[in-house]
Amino acid sequence: MINLFEKFKGFIIDLDGVIYLDKKIIPHSKKFIEYLIKTEKKYIFLTNDSTLSPDEYSEILSEQGIPCNLDQIMTPITNLLEMIKNKKIQNKDIMVFSSTKLKNYLKSLGINIIEDKNKFKKIKTIIVSGNLEFNYDDLMYASLCVQNGAKLLATSTDNTYPRKIGNVPATGSIIAAIQKTCPVSAINLGKPSKSIFNLAKKKLNIKRQDILTVGDNLNTDILGSNLSKLKSCLVLTGKTNLATAKKSKIKSDYILNNLKI
Numbered sequence: 001m002i003n004l005f006e007k008f009k010g011f012i013i014d015l016d017g018v019i020y021l022d023k024k025i026i027p028h029s030k031k032f033i034e035y036l037i038k039t040e041k042k043y044i045f046l047t048n049d050s051t052l053s054p055d056e057y058s059e060i061l062s063e064q065g066i067p068c069n070l071d072q073i074m075t076p077i078t079n080l081l082e083m084i085k086n087k088k089i090q091n092k093d094i095m096v097f098s099s100t101k102l103k104n105y106l107k108s109l110g111i112n113i114i115e116d117k118n119k120f121k122k123i124k125t126i127i128v129s130g131n132l133e134f135n136y137d138d139l140m141y142a143s144l145c146v147q148n149g150a151k152l153l154a155t156s157t158d159n160t161y162p163r164k165i166g167n168v169p170a171t172g173s174i175i176a177a178i179q180k181t182c183p184v185s186a187i188n189l190g191k192p193s194k195s196i197f198n199l200a201k202k203k204l205n206i207k208r209q210d211i212l213t214v215g216d217n218l219n220t221d222i223l224g225s226n227l228s229k230l231k232s233c234l235v236l237t238g239k240t241n242l243a244t245a246k247k248s249k250i251k252s253d254y255i256l257n258n259l260k261i
């Protein structure tokens with residue numbers, strides 16, 4: 001598909017279902033990245049999965065022979081840091097409802113996290129990220145924080161997450177449960193939010209019309225790309241098949257079976 005790719009100078013590329021599945025490389029994706037490097041295109045990997053840090057993603061990709069530096073990996077946490085940098089979110093009185101691993105990572109980045117749940121009345125911002133440790137206590141305190149005026153930030157709004165046993169509740173379902181207790185809108189740090197695509201565009205430092213988003217998810221990759229007025233390419237190696245793509249109201253500019261060059 002050189003004819004398509006050569007039209008663009010920068011690429012925003014999803015990971016799961018595009019580059020790898022279950023962290024195993026998808027055929028053609030490595031050659032695709034090699035092509036981008038050879039032709040001096042710029043690229044950024046943009047994933048909604050904040051369970052791993054950019055260092056860990058970089059390591060996984062490098063092990064598979066896909067070179068990328070830390071600046072080329074973006075997760076919803078990259079967007080959070082940008083919002084803090086731009087003072088859209090204050091870095092104080094933050095409570096985090098996530099896996100311990102993500103919480104520790106946020107602490108290592110200098111995020112001021114309040115651990116004592118009894119302080120829910122003074123919390124200004126909560127960050128919610130779906131995780132296996134989530135329990136009723138978390139739901140209760142997350143609800144109490146927003147009832148007392150805290151901003152609600154979500155690392156994604158995906159309702160389910162595919163596991164071997166089936167589709168299990170993801171961050172979006174937890175956000176919905178919080179919103180059932182208190183009608184508050186959530187700020188989505190991940191795709192399809194315009195903010196994360198605009199940040200990716202800013203990092204690429206390339207004109208909008210010269211950027212192609214490559215993803216397998218209509219509701220996140222393609223919708224977000226459309227909202228940000230970027231060209232998009234749906235690849236059918238992950239979440240979406242052709243029948244679903246044809247039925248959907250969300251349309252990509254291009255559809256490819258795979259990333260074969």
Ligand SMILES: [Mg+2]
Binds near residue numbers: 017215216217
């Ligand atoms: Mg994906």
